[in-house]
Amino acid sequence: MGVIRLPDDVREEALAHVYAEFDRLKWEQVPPGERGAVYVELIADESFSRLLAPYFDTAQMRVWLKDSAAKEYPRALEGIGPAASHTKRGYPGPSVIVSATLGLDWSVVTDSIEQKPMRCQVMSAAGEAAVLIWGPQRMLSNLHWAASVARVAGEQRVVVAVTRHTMAKPAASEWVRVQALCDLIGVEAHSVMYMPRTIDAVGN
Incomplete structure (x- = not known):
């Protein structure tokens, strides 16, 4: 059927x-x-x-x-x-994660956003390039795979942003494991608060 x-x-x-x-x-x-x-x-x-x-x-x-x-x-x-x-x-958008991980002089490259998992190309004001991949910790295996694929494709700088919905940072033991997994493939790991807001509040 x-x-x-x-x-x-x-x-x-x-x-x-x-x-x-x-x-x-x-x-x-x-x-x-x-x-x-x-x-x-x-x-x-x-x-x-x-x-x-x-x-x-x-x-x-x-x-x-x-x-x-x-x-x-x-x-x-x-x-x-x-x-x-x-x-x-709605989430406030990847620009929030870019600022939290790489700084205010970085921005999302137009039309570069992809999904499964969420990722995009980012560029600094000085012309440096990187790939940003983000999602919650329960999706770490997906984030790690996407980061691995980006590295194999020749991307020199790859940033994995593990998102959370509260101010509380992840437990130290959990975060050590996340960083160790990312170190294995030569990518950066950041913990970022990223939570949806009502549509009227997004961007305000």
């Missing part, structure tokens, strides 16, 4: 409903072990489940929530993809 594709209008309405709840909960801060309960609550909400009921059974709804809606949400917070229009929150 092939994968069932939702009609575009149904998908958009379902995403709007789910992302309103993700926004309310600050989904990126919900521990993975607690997310299943949120899916259960959403499916129990008739205003949501009635949208998908003509196409999915309960198990398929959960799969859609986990593998489609939830996976797209981090990119939506970065303002990437059509699903971004359904969240009222």
Whole structure:
């Protein structure tokens, strides 16, 4: 049996409903072990489940929530993809990470932003170049792989920014491990606070 594709209008309405709840909960801060309960609550909400009921059974709804809606949400917070229009929150943008890691005289190269994981080319006022890769610590293996690929491709300076949603810095033992892994491939590691804000507040 092939994968069932939702009609575009149904998908958009379902995403709007789910992302309103993700926004309310600050989904990126919900521990993975607690997310299943949120899916259960959403499916129990008739205003949501009635949208998908003509196409999915309960198990398929959960799969859609986990593998489609939830996976797209981090990119939506970065303002990437059509699903971004359904969240009222957003990250302040890579320029914040650039300033925190490399300084105010560095900026993002136009049209260089890529995803999975998030990364871009950056340039200093003096003409120095680097690659910036960022994401939360739970994605460290993805960040490390992308950094390795950049180094193999010949990039001389690669910066990995491990993002966090609070002022609290990572535990010293955890950070030593992160730095050791990055040292193995000759890239820089930084811990940066990077959290979404309401859209009205972004850039203010």
